[in-house]
Amino acid sequence: MVGVNLCNGNPSQLNEFKFVTQVKFPLLHMGTNDLLPRGLGVENVVVDPDGIVQGIRSIEDRGSIVDLIDLINTPSPVSELKPKSLYYGLSSIVGYMLSITETVENSGLLGLEVASIQSSTDQVQVDKSSFTVAPKESKTFTVALNPTQEGNLSGNVTVSTNDRTWTLPFSSILIEGGLPPAITLVTDTVDYGTVEVRRSGSQSIQIKNDGLGPLTVTGIESDLAGVAIAETSFTVGAGRRSRSRLPAAIDGRPVRRYPERVE
Numbered sequence: 001m002v003g004v005n006l007c008n009g010n011p012s013q014l015n016e017f018k019f020v021t022q023v024k025f026p027l028l029h030m031g032t033n034d035l036l037p038r039g040l041g042v043e044n045v046v047v048d049p050d051g052i053v054q055g056i057r058s059i060e061d062r063g064s065i066v067d068l069i070d071l072i073n074t075p076s077p078v079s080e081l082k083p084k085s086l087y088y089g090l091s092s093i094v095g096y097m098l099s100i101t102e103t104v105e106n107s108g109l110l111g112l113e114v115a116s117i118q119s120s121t122d123q124v125q126v127d128k129s130s131f132t133v134a135p136k137e138s139k140t141f142t143v144a145l146n147p148t149q150e151g152n153l154s155g156n157v158t159v160s161t162n163d164r165t166w167t168l169p170f171s172s173i174l175i176e177g178g179l180p181p182a183i184t185l186v187t188d189t190v191d192y193g194t195v196e197v198r199r200s201g202s203q204s205i206q207i208k209n210d211g212l213g214p215l216t217v218t219g220i221e222s223d224l225a226g227v228a229i230a231e232t233s234f235t236v237g238a239g240r241r242s243r244s245r246l247p248a249a250i251d252g253r254p255v256r257r258y259p260e261r262v263e
Helices: 011-021 062-073
Strands: 042-047 053-058 079-082 091-093 098-106 112-119 124-126 131-133 137-145 151-161 165-176 183-185 201-209 215-217 220-222 234-236 241-248 260-262
Touching: 079 165, 098 112, 098 131, 098 151, 112 124, 124 151, 131 137, 137 165, 201 215, 201 234, 234 241
Parallel strands: 091 165
Antiparallel strands: 042 053, 079 098, 098 137, 112 131, 112 151, 124 137, 151 165, 183 201, 201 241, 215 234, 220 260
């Protein structure tokens, strides 16, 4: 049974109503409940069979009351995304990152499963691909524009849930040429000392970007057999440094230094 009426009578009238109707869950009383807003024309409170208030609605919100009763009788997640579109401005430059925080709300009575979040272009990326939102709670994810080439960019981000699928469009933005990077190898040689048989060692190289725009490293190679490079492609922001670890297992031969090429 779902209660939808708010008793405006006195406590004795409320008790009499409960006795006559045999309603077991607690009805709310205007004069004794401090949770109800005052002077807002609130006349209907929806209480589920466990006595939990699931919503307070004005009498004008008849459709909303019916929807809430249906939700109680057939529990389900109800998703809401804010904002519903992504606006990064009219123009930006290559390599300049812009971020928007997207909020996922669940006003339903069951957990909301966000199964996937996908962008139509690899120049717009998200920091999460799936998560769960508990009833009456919300979570956020970040949608970042990280343009890598010039031109007009537009598209959308699709969010798939067990409630519905959302499409978040982002309007066309003009991407212009970025500022130039300038690579500096902080580490010009690597010394492993002596590597024993069936053992390995590791060092790292530092790459600095002294330019005004982002530096994209597309490859790091060694001409010495047995050297495995952990990370060979990454981006270094303007004025920043990055490390790439160089683990080595070289059949026990002593290794002092070796040349590497960074592209």
